[in-house]
Amino acid sequence: MKNYKYLYISIISIFSLSSYSQNGKISSGDKKYDNYAYVDAIKTYERIAEKGYKSEDLFKKLANSYYFNSNFENASKWYKELFDMNTAIETEYYYRYAQSLKSTGETVKANHMMDLFNERSKNDLRAKLYEKDKNYLEEIKANSGRYKIADAGINSKYSDYGTFIHGNTVYFASARDTGNFSQRKHTWTGEHFTNLYQATLDEDFNLSAPKVFKSKINSKFHESTPVFTKDGKTVYFTRNNYNNGKKGKNNEKVTLLKIYQATFENGEWTNITELPFNSDNYSTAHPALSADEKTMYFASDMPGTYGQSDIYKVSIDNGKFGKPVNLGPVINTEGKETFPYVTSNNEIYFASDGHPGLGGLDIFVGKLDEDGVSNIQNLGSDINSPQDDFAYVIDVNSRKGFFSSNKTGGKGSDDIYKFEETKSIxxxxxxxxxxxxxxxxxxxxxxxxxxxxxxxxxxxxxxxxxxxxxxxxxxxxxxxxxxxxxxxxxxxxxxxxxxxxxxxxxxxxxxENSECQVAIGDDLGKCFGITNIYFDLDKSNIRQEAALDLEKILDVLNQYPSMKLDIRSHTDSRASYKYNESLSDRRAKSTVEWLIKNGVAPNRLTGKGYGESQLVNKCSDGVKCSEEEHQMNRRSEFIITEL
CATH class of the missing domain: 2.60.40.10 (Immunoglobulins)
Structure with a gap:
């Protein structure tokens, strides 16, 4: 699309923070059945913590278990332990700790925690959810695939663009040669100056053969982008600074664009006048009306514009216009924003090369509200292309409409396309x-x-x-x-x-089970989500993390003196068979020795390493597997042999 359709006629162009908390009802006591035992995980956690073990996960589970049951005194106790660890704690825990402190009368400390919560919550993930930080190409891709698009059927080899639907008639601008001797060619484009044309629209959104809009509105200069009032008695349109045979120019002798209005009287369009906020020294163009016709939106490069052209609004009260207001930096950029169109749903469609797009002008939609414009989105690659895409109009009931583009495959320099929106943005x-x-x-x-x-x-x-x-x-x-x-x-x-x-x-x-039901042959480790006892690489000494998990097993063994376990250690296949068998056996025996050292009778425990002999998947020697698949084979089991 040539730049004269933006604003100028002259040769000068313008225009998962993932966190969790856990809670379990405290068991009323041990429950036993003939072949089952129920393990109270929370009580186990608390007994382990009382022994002096410190773990962020442990304290979170304990504090949350009391918090969710409104036992705020104990919740405060364990939240304090959590914060005393001086770890990077999720923001939500500041809130819970504050609420617990308030409930126990520690108001000053509670208010301090609330101050920290409010301070942190402004910058954590939840606050950032309101920021548009996604790669724009992902947004465009997500917004694509929502339209059925076809040639409008009224295009010529010249420029055709800028439709407006009024009743069953579509009006548009065209540079086509109609044989009128008064038509003149623009020396910059090599095409005729654009005039307004019209075509009849049927129920299926098909257009009849176009014909020139016969009225005094068409002149020897450019006319484009008309918008009619609902009663059909007033039309606003864009034209070069020319009226009543006089051509206006700015200080640099350039003829710019202005918005004019005309009224329909006695069967013809008359009283063609420019709007009061026009100027010889800047352009105004492409008017659009709100549903109640009390506001006009338009494009201009008037003083106060952020970029090459911005979108403005101006109030209309009984035919009198207020002072134009810039719609602000949310919609307007340092580039071009132009061709606004407003629906009864308070959507504003516009073209821009300043917002991230596919190239040239892309069409965007935003939501109009009291504060301006919000939620601006690219319409997607069905409508938009690497070329100029602009002048979007839509019927909100049928979700059908037209837009203009100079994308490849058209008939002329600009063409009009019709569309049906099949899925809302x-x-x-x-x-x-x-x-x-x-x-x-x-x-x-x-x-x-x-x-x-x-x-x-x-x-x-x-x-x-x-x-x-x-x-x-x-x-x-x-x-x-x-x-x-x-x-x-x-x-x-x-x-x-x-x-x-x-x-x-x-x-x-x-x-996680708060009461874990187990039987002979079950893996006790699953009660606590223990899939592996972790050791240092190629070693079999018990690490602190491993001891924390073993304390859980120890606590259960102390609760059930008749329970016996067979401890089994397994490896993946990524070493020699003999080495894996030996390493896993040492680890199983280290686990047994730790439990015996902490008071479990030796006759209650057996342990053996199985190396890679009992793989749970295909990941044997020579088979390509992911790290996650290998991890499935590196496991520790605590099999109950007697209850």
């Missing part, structure tokens, strides 16, 4: 997932799910279905906290960042 998101057991991976039906916003205000509640599935309708690009609760399981909270494009955000939730 308004972002619709569903937050969904499945609730399972952390230890066994089995689905957990009928769990209670509570959805909170970023400020921890309850939004909605739900129950997982018989297959463990849940779902919430949520706002795109926002942060939420989801809490899952089920009897005999530790309550868990997850913070999630909802995606910024329409679709689904998947968040599976695995709950």
């Amino acid at each position: 308004v972002c619709v998101q569903e937050l969904n997932g499945i609730v399972t057991s952390l230890a066994t991976k089995e689905i957990l039906p009928y769990a209670k799910l509570s959805l909170y916003d970023a400020n921890h205000m309850l939004v909605s509640t739900s129950i997982s279905d018989s297959n463990g599935n849940y779902g919430f309708a949520v706002d795109c690009g926002k942060g939420y906290i989801i809490r899952a609760e089920k009897e005999k399981y530790v309550t868990k909270e997850e913070m999630v960042s909802v995606l910024k494009e329409s679709g689904k955000t998947y968040l599976p939730i695995a709950l």
